[in-house]
Amino acid sequence: METIGILLAGGMSRRFGSPKAFAKINDRFFYEQVWRALDAACDHVVIVTREELIPRFPEELDVIIDLPSLSGLGPLVGIYTAMTERPADQYLVLPCDMPFIGQKETAALIQLAEGTHDVTAVRTSEEHLPLFSIWNHRVKKDLIQEVLNKQLSVMKFLDQVETKWVDSRLIHVDKTIFRNINTDD
Numbered sequence: 001m002e003t004i005g006i007l008l009a010g011g012m013s014r015r016f017g018s019p020k021a022f023a024k025i026n027d028r029f030f031y032e033q034v035w036r037a038l039d040a041a042c043d044h045v046v047i048v049t050r051e052e053l054i055p056r057f058p059e060e061l062d063v064i065i066d067l068p069s070l071s072g073l074g075p076l077v078g079i080y081t082a083m084t085e086r087p088a089d090q091y092l093v094l095p096c097d098m099p100f101i102g103q104k105e106t107a108a109l110i111q112l113a114e115g116t117h118d119v120t121a122v123r124t125s126e127e128h129l130p131l132f133s134i135w136n137h138r139v140k141k142d143l144i145q146e147v148l149n150k151q152l153s154v155m156k157f158l159d160q161v162e163t164k165w166v167d168s169r170l171i172h173v174d175k176t177i178f179r180n181i182n183t184d185d
């Protein structure tokens with residue numbers, strides 16, 4: 001079963017104040033941390049970003065932009081774009097603002113997914129993490145309907161398809177590694 005990693009980096013980072021993909025942690029860009037975590041568990045990784053950020057990524061990486069007619073409408077568009085441009089059996093999705101997820105965690109989620117549900121996503125005792133998730137290719141047709149109907153909430157979409165929610169403790173006991181960074185403080 002071919003798995004492609006989707007690194008979402010097409011948001012505006014309004015709350016953060018500068019593109020989060022290029023914020024740093026331990027001397028590495030957020031996107032580099034996330035790319036490594038995906039690359040270790042996937043057959044290929046594609047970064048879906050905004051046009052103006054493309055020159056900031058190394059040329060050797062696979063970097064694409066949202067389909068022009070849907071550009072900037074949110075993470076569901078980034079996922080749909082990657083599914084359209086890079087066909088595969090399933091996709092491991094991670095946003096550029098979850099830089100504490102590592103290779104062990106991505107590998108563990110793939111193990112837990114089993115390939116039978118539309119989407120397998122993670123939840124902690126406090127919150128759902130719809131963007132740390134595995135998406136079967138068959139949801140692509142539902143995804144485009146959702147986006148065309150301007151229903152852009154990832155959580156609402158996951159409520160409509162067959163989603164398996166995985167307890168984060170099966171992946172890592174420390175739930176702080178699942179936090180996402182929205183502000184620069």
Ligand SMILES: Nc1nc2c(ncn2[C@@H]2O[C@H](COP(=O)(O)OP(=O)(O)OP(=O)(O)O)[C@@H](O)[C@H]2O)c(=O)[nH]1
Nearest residue numbers: 008009010011012013014015072073074078095096
């Ligand atoms: N490809 C793509 N990715 C997106 C889009 N919107 C958000 N993302 C990504 O989805 C993840 C979650 O985004 P958010 O934190 O909700 O939004 P953001 O735009 O990054 O930040 P804010 O502007 O502060 O809301 C991040 O990795 C974003 O880069 C989009 O329209 N296209």
